[in-house]
Each structure stands twice: as structure tokens, then as C-alpha cells.
Amino acid sequence: xxxxxxxxxxxxxxxxxxxxxxxxxxxxxxxxxxxxxxxxxxxxxxxxxxxxxxxxxxxxxxxxxxxxxxxxxxxxxxxxxxxxxxxxxxxxxxxxxxxxxxxxxxxxxxxxxxxxxxxxxxxxxxxxxxxxxxxxxxxxxxxxxxxxxxxxxxxxxxxxxxxxxxxxxxxxxxxxxxxxxxxxxxxxxxxxxxxxxxxxxxxxxxxxxxxxxxxxxxxxxxxxxxxxxxxxxxxxxxxxxxxxxxxxxxxxxxxxxxxxxxxxxxxxxxxxxxxxxxxxxxxxxxxxxxxxxxxxxxxxxxxxxxxxxxxxxxxxxxxxxxxxxxxxxxxxxxxxxxxxxxxxxxxxxxxxxxxxxxxxxxxxxxxxxxxxxxxxxxxxxxxxxxxxxxxxxxxxxxxxxxxxxxxxxxxxxxxxxxxxxxxxxxxxxxxx
Numbered sequence: 070x071x072x073x074x075x076x077x078x079x080x081x082x083x084x085x086x087x088x089x090x091x092x093x094x095x096x097x098x099x100x101x102x103x104x105x106x107x108x109x110x111x112x113x114x115x116x117x118x119x120x121x122x123x124x125x126x127x128x129x130x131x132x133x134x135x136x137x138x139x140x141x142x143x144x145x146x147x148x149x150x151x152x153x154x155x156x157x158x159x160x161x162x163x164x165x166x167x168x169x170x171x172x173x174x175x176x177x178x179x180x181x182x183x184x185x186x187x188x189x190x191x192x193x194x195x196x197x198x199x200x201x202x203x204x205x206x207x208x209x210x211x212x213x214x215x216x217x218x219x220x221x222x223x224x225x226x227x228x229x230x231x232x233x234x235x236x237x238x239x240x241x242x243x244x245x246x247x248x249x250x251x252x253x254x255x256x257x258x259x260x261x262x263x264x265x266x267x268x269x270x271x272x273x274x275x276x277x278x279x280x281x282x283x284x285x286x287x288x289x290x291x292x293x294x295x296x297x298x299x300x301x302x303x304x305x306x307x308x309x310x311x312x313x314x315x316x317x318x319x320x321x322x323x324x325x326x327x328x329x330x331x332x333x334x335x336x337x338x339x340x341x342x343x344x345x346x347x348x349x350x351x352x353x354x355x356x357x358x359x360x361x362x363x364x365x366x367x368x369x370x371x372x373x374x375x376x377x378x379x380x381x382x383x384x385x386x387x388x389x390x391x392x393x394x395x396x397x398x399x400x401x402x403x404x405x406x407x408x409x410x411x412x413x414x415x416x417x418x419x420x421x422x423x424x425x426x427x428x429x430x431x432x433x434x435x436x437x438x439x440x441x442x443x444x445x446x447x448x449x450x451x452x453x454x455x456x457x458x459x460x461x462x463x464x465x466x467x468x469x470x471x472x473x474x475x476x477x478x479x480x481x482x483x484x485x486x487x488x489x490x491x492x493x494x495x496x497x498x499x500x501x
Contacts, residue, residue, distance in 0.1 A: 292334030
């Protein structure tokens, strides 16, 4: 089963004899990479040596080589940076959309893994120390999660500072880029950050009072005003409705005026997305937010409660998108306003880290302290990481707790850095 191949690759449960590609080149797995649970290659940033040459890139895993073509990867540019194809059965050569033939390696799932598959599947979802978590002293848990909260905010501060630097020291533009990234809600985070870099803030500011022009620039810079980006079955309807054409014509005029170049639209992801998370919907909401002039940095630093933060970040789509989720396609499922759950995430991942980072920059401890207070006022996130820790026996009372446990999973458990983890220390001490 393909899941077992994923498991063996992720945990480097590989044959004792040297791995070889199908054409006889030796393969050494240095780092299997980060497991990707969304659209795209199965493992990101893997490090493998093939015939003595180090390759850093993505790895795709299939039960059979021919599954590469069954899944359409040979026509998808997102798979062009795959450096190794790992399979259980080799039945064909594979190549990327650019025509490059990929090296392939065959691995076998050990009998012991097959025999204990159910047990491995159950325990793989938890950290190795999960058995001792219910018995840990509450003071130890509280002190460690408090430290993890700070660590996570400091990590996000570093990311914000890099964006501000990219924006030539503009904190306003850095805030816009951070907000845009989190409007991608994980799956399209990188794409939204790339999009924000393409938005000429000083030029758009001249048209901020005209929502239609703002939306035209925002959609155009996203590369979504090309007819080829609309599924063929919707193209005729999109042209018939006229809104796409009006937006495109307005964008072409503004693009000529400001010498604009759109981003590559192929980096947007749509697979397994709910309609309300489609880039068109989120960009329309961003356009409305920008037009309303509520979500500025000056407005943010004046907020002292979660209610005020929700007020300045509340936004809705423009009229066309109340009944559409892509050009030419009608739907009554699209949410007009950004949902309370999405607002909660925007506050956790954008507003609070921005207050903390700006407070550090301005040396205003009051803003930093406010960031921690706001985390304690917000509901905890509800995702698979938080649910995993709850099942292990940890209490999750607020967003501060959930942020700490996300940090623990991503920066310690996933990296197997147990020696720096206080839970890991307690586990090792007990084992000794």
C-alpha cells in the first residue's frame, strides 16, 4: 500500500543493502524531507545523493511508476522540481512536464512493518512520549507551554522583519504582506505572499477610493485576469456575463499606467479547497478590506480587545463574488463575509504577531504584553495538531495553548529534537 511506502520513506525504514536507481546508480537518503499533506509532491526539501551528487528537492511516492501518469503529474509544473520518484513497483519510465526523465528507486516494505501496520498507523499520529503526558506535573506543562508561546511569537517576528526588509523598511507594506499570506490559510500562503510582493502599494493608494479599480489591480496582479486561467467549461459564461472583461480592461489600462507585471498564476492551488477559500474569493475580500481603510497598521496598534481586532479585519466579497467562486461559475455556497473561524485565525496568525513584532521594534513592552493577553482571550484553534495533543491528555484552553502545542509539534516532534524538549527530557529520565 502506498501509505506504507510513505511511512517507510518518512522514517527511513529502508533496506540494509544499498539503494539503487532503476539504471543502477547508488542512492543515499540523507534527509527524506517534510511530509506534505496538501496538493503537490509528497515530501518537500528532501536531500538525496544520487551517484555521489547531492540533490535537494521534492520526492514523489507511488505504488507503481505508472501512477505518475494516472495522476497527471507529467502535465503539472508543480512536479518539475521532483528529484526522485520512489515506488513499490517499477513498470515504466517517468518524465516531468518539461520533458526531463526522473531517476526512480524501488523500495520494499519490510514484512514486520506489513504485519504491524495497524499498530504503526495508530502510534505514528502521536509523539513517542505520549504515554507519560497525563502524569506530567501541571507546573511543568504550564512553564513549557509558556516558553513555547514566546518562542512561536519570536519566530513569527523574524518572518515579519524579513518582509519589512523586503518592503524597504515599510511596516505598513510588511503588515499587508503578512495579512495577505495568512489570507491563504496555509494551502495558498506562499502564493498570497508572492502576490502581495507584486502589489505596488504606492500606486494602488491613488485608487483606494475606487473599489472596482482596487479589485482590478488585485485580480490582475494575481494573474487571474487571463482567459486561460478560467476552466474551459466556464469561459463562455464568463465572457457573456461581462464582469471578467470589464475587470480585465480596467487592469490593462492601470497596468500600462503603472508598468505592472502580473505573477505566474500557476502557483495558485485549488485542489481540495472549499469554494470560500478560492483565491478569487480571498482576493475580493482583501480588496474590500483595503478599500475600507480599516486594516492599517495604525488601526491595528490602537486595538486593545479581540472585539476591536475582529471589527477591523471583518470584510466581505464584492457583489459579483456573492454568487460566484470563479469567473463564469455560479454558486450559492460562497460566504459573503469572512467566517468567525477564519477571523480567529487571522487574529492569531497576523494581528497578534504584528503587535508583538512592532512592539519589539518600537521597544513598547505594552504591545508585547497585549499580544500575550489577546492569545489568552481567543478560542483555541481546532486542527489535527491540537486534537492530537488533546487525545494525549493535554488541556487546551485558549489560543495561547494551541499556538504553543503547534510550535511543539512542528519544531520539536517533527524534527525529533527530543533532547531540547522538556517533555522529552522527562520521558528520557523515566526510561533511564
